[in-house]
Amino acid sequence: MLAVRQSLKTKWFWCAMASSLCWTGWAFTAKIGSKEIPPSTMEFISAFGFGLVCVGVLARKTVAPDKSQVGKLCATISGVLLALGGISLYGAYRTGSNASMVTAVTSLYPVVTVLCAVGFLRERLNKMQVVGLLFAVAAMSILSL
């Protein structure tokens, strides 16, 4: 319990929770908006909202420019992959695949992240976190069906 309390005092935990809450808003707006707008058009229009956040970030960016080209390349690739994931998902829905199955499969993406993070970034997880991941996979599978 002490370790949990310590994590609750960290910035990364609350940033992750804030991220989760933002995606809650994302899920609700997707559900309401897609009643009328087709998914791919939804993705396109939502890019304008994404752009607005970008403008906000650019307006507040006063720190010295980062010089790492590798960092910028990794960030760009992450953006491309993010869009590619979304487009693939919409493509999978459009091809007539079972929507529940598609949602369930794609909701398990953190498993790929964990495997790659352990393999490429050399991250190590303790036993509790491994069990936590199993619960997370179960929760994502249940809630996506």
Next chain:
Amino acid sequence: MLALLGLVSWGLVGVFQKASVDRIGVRTAFIWAAAGFMMLQVVVMPTVAWMSYSPKSIFCAILNGICNGLGILFLLAAMRHGGKASIVESLAALYPVFVVMLSPALLRERLSTFHLAGIACAVVAAILLSVDSPASRASS
């Protein structure tokens, strides 16, 4: 096949995000990620006049993008502040819990026992994932 491509793509996003914020600041990483994201939008460019949709739906779609952008911004900040890609991504991916919990109030949907089981699993997962022992913290 497309679903698997989506799974792998989104799975790799976290790894590249972490690799980027280890080298550059959150805001710079976000701008470059946004540039990458925008590059592929031409693929989904609608062939119909999208302004023909109702203002409410268009507002929802734009709000959808704002939420997505802010979600990524917070995710990058979590990783920049020492969160591991594997843990941060898994915690953030538990957002369906909030969706299910808020659905009765916002969408007038009813919670099933199945949903409650999912919520319980997610709460346990969040608690266990946040147990960051000094040993595993040192390795990140």
